[in-house]
Amino acid sequence: xxxxxxxxLFVFLxxxxxCNIALGIIIFxxxxxxxxxxxxxxxxxxxxxxxxxxxxxxxxxFKMLNTLASLPSIRSTEISLEEKYEAITQVRxxxxxxxxxxxxxxxxxxxATTAGQKISFREREYYKEPINGKKSFNTDPFIxxxxxxxxxxxxxxVYDYSNKVVNVIxxxxxxxxxxxxxxxxxxGKDSHPIIxxxxxxxxxxxxxxxMIDSNxxxxxxxxxxxxxxxxxDKIINEKTGIAYYSxxxxxxxxxxxxxxxxxxxxxxxxPVDDFQEGVKQMMFILTCTTLFMFILLSVVFIxx
Numbered sequence: 001x002x003x004x005x006x007x008x009l010f011v012f013l014x015x016x017x018x019c020n021i022a023l024g025i026i027i028f029x030x031x032x033x034x035x036x037x038x039x040x041x042x043x044x045x046x047x048x049x050x051x052x053x054x055x056x057x058x059x060x061x062f063k064m065l066n067t068l069a070s071l072p073s074i075r076s077t078e079i080s081l082e083e084k085y086e087a088i089t090q091v092r093x094x095x096x097x098x099x100x101x102x103x104x105x106x107x108x109x110x111x112a113t114t115a116g117q118k119i120s121f122r123e124r125e126y127y128k129e130p131i132n133g134k135k136s137f138n139t140d141p142f143i144x145x146x147x148x149x150x151x152x153x154x155x156x157x158v159y160d161y162s163n164k165v166v167n168v169i170x171x172x173x174x175x176x177x178x179x180x181x182x183x184x185x186x187x188g189k190d191s192h193p194i195i196x197x198x199x200x201x202x203x204x205x206x207x208x209x210x211m212i213d214s215n216x217x218x219x220x221x222x223x224x225x226x227x228x229x230x231x232x233d234k235i236i237n238e239k240t241g242i243a244y245y246s247x248x249x250x251x252x253x254x255x256x257x258x259x260x261x262x263x264x265x266x267x268x269x270x271p272v273d274d275f276q277e278g279v280k281q282m283m284f285i286l287t288c289t290t291l292f293m294f295i296l297l298s299v300v301f302i303x304x
Contacts, residue, residue: 040242043187043255043268048240050185050193051257051266054178058262061154062136064091065169069158074103074167077160081167085111088169099144099151100172103158106131106165130157130168138262140197140204141175141212150175150212178205179212182266188274194221198236199263218267235265244272 068074068091074084084103092101104110108122108131121127129137137155144151151172158167182193182205195205196218203211203218211221219232231245231254239258244251254269 039188039253039270039272039274040255043253043270044240044242044257046185046187046193047255047257047266047268050182050195050268051259051264053181054195054259054264054266055261057177057181058138058154058259061138061171061173062156065136065154065156065171068101069156069167069169074158074169075160077166081105081109082111084167091171097173098171099147099149099174102170104168104170106167108168124153126153126155126170127168130155131165133157133165136261140200140202141178144172144175147172152177176209176212179207179209181205183207187268188270191268191270191274193266193268194218195259196221196235196265196267197263198258198265201232201236204264235267239265 068088071087073079073087081103088101088103092098102110104121104127108124108127109118109120111117112119126137126139135156139151139153141150141152143149152175153170153172155168155170157165158169160166178195182195185193187193192207193205194203194211196202197204201218203216203221206212218235231243234241234243235254235256238256240256242253242255244253246252251272252269253272254267256265256267258265
């Protein structure tokens, strides 16, 4: 009779253990799939949100410059460059965000001193693009030789009343502004978005400012043992997307979203494991429970 009870208990515990294992495998696969789906959504939403914020900040800069460019005193060809310069510099003095705000004549010269000395910007992209008809232009962060600081330049053309380009206005702001922006956003445990120039394949914004200072290639950032070139090409050529890749034996998931009206793209890479902690904890508990069941089975089996 006693042996029959142990046999029934043994069968019951065996069935329970098998059910736990089967249920655990089903739950694990389902949960992992759902978490993978959720992580992709989070990464894509983050990339889209950052891209939208960068676009909005750029629009604010161009709106300010275009407001200046539309002033009658700036559009007039009867007013000297010196007078226009004095009016423009008031903006810089009133807003601490600006390292500089100035105006160039149609030949690319700006007033450099109160004595009226001029300096040439003819070779600068932020002069050449607007003077040749581009409505707005901004640079990537770079070390400004004048201030020896990391800067971003924004520029727009000034049209006279005959709709001819007569001046260029440009502003200069902190080149680390995008570093500060992406540092506030965290994906996974401690990863941050990165802003990349899709044409130059260089870093425009990163939580680690050294990535900007060293001017590293985005190819180095995405270097992996699984489809490096294909991944980089997809990010460069596609406006949005999600992909998996491996770097330093760590599987990662990355989403990206292009910044409208720029050559930039926001990339949000993070280790896949960052989104699997809940599943891992659940499987640990399930494994411990199953192990306990097998210990009980062993005891019952010995008593048979």
